[in-house]
Amino acid sequence: GQNIDQPTEMTATEGAIVQINCTYQTSGFNGLFWYQQHAGEAPTFLSYNVLDGLEEKGRFSSFLSRSKGYSYLLLKELQMKDSASYLCAVRDVGDKIIFGKGTRLHILP
Amino acid sequence: GAVVSQHPSWVICKSGTSVKIECRSLDFQATTMFWYRQFPKQSLMLMATSNEGSKATYEQGVEKDKFLINHASLTLSTLTVTSAHPEDSSFYICSARSQGDRMWPEAFFGQGTRLTVV
Numbered sequence: 625g626q627n628i629d630q631p632t633e634m635t636a637t638e639g640a641i642v643q644i645n646c647t648y649q650t651s652g653f654n655g656l657f658w659y660q661q662h663a664g665e666a667p668t669f670l671s672y673n674v675l676d677g678l679e680e681k682g683r684f685s686s687f688l689s690r691s692k693g694y695s696y697l698l699l700k701e702l703q704m705k706d707s708a709s710y711l712c713a714v715r716d717v718g719d720k721i722i723f724g725k726g727t728r729l730h731i732l733p
Numbered sequence: 734g735a736v737v738s739q740h741p742s743w744v745i746c747k748s749g750t751s752v753k754i755e756c757r758s759l760d761f762q763a764t765t766m767f768w769y770r771q772f773p774k775q776s777l778m779l780m781a782t783s784n785e786g787s788k789a790t791y792e793q794g795v796e797k798d799k800f801l802i803n804h805a806s807l808t809l810s811t812l813t814v815t816s817a818h819p820e821d822s823s824f825y826i827c828s829a830r831s832q833g834d835r836m837w838p839e840a841f842f843g844q845g846t847r848l849t850v851v
Contacts, residue, residue, distance in 0.1 A: 657839055664824075664845075664847070665844070665845065666739075666826050666842040666843060666844050666845045667777070667826075667842050668842075669839045669841075672839055711776060711777070718782065718790075719765055719782070719830065720767070720779060720782060721767065721779075721828070721840055722779060723769075723776045723777045723778075723779075724776060725775065725776040726775075726776045728774075
């Protein structure tokens, strides 16, 4: 079956660093995505990993280990606007993108 | 990135009526479109995959006769919620992707439609 796990909620302080973990077990694997979603809005694309290793894009970095079925999203220099849900998603067979339940990140001043 | 436009942004309808939601890719040809539903504080649940010119593929547990999907052109897919009931109230989001486009591996999302059935 399909299973994508990530923590339900996390809290961090403005200016700090936070790491959101994601583990997955899917029928197929054609890449892993991280999306950011603010309440009531559509998800916005953050990162994409298809090969093992770290992808860095500004304050955000994403890591993938295919052998371990594991990824993390690293957010640096946290800002209040980073308060949102972060969705881990896997592209499965047939080009379907399957989402995890999302991690609600709360940023404290 | 590419732009996907979804309309309407929100709709309120009476129980028993039907509602149509449109999803358009504005600057690329979307060979595949996906329809998701999201309940409050939950993640996106894939409802169906829509390929241009063919019947949609529905996920397990999604009633194909209730959620009619049409993907008549490479830039437009529609989702019709038939005989809507209050339990169908949710946030519906479409996403689109152009297969074979190596520059854009991700799917692009529409703005979402907030459906409230009263």
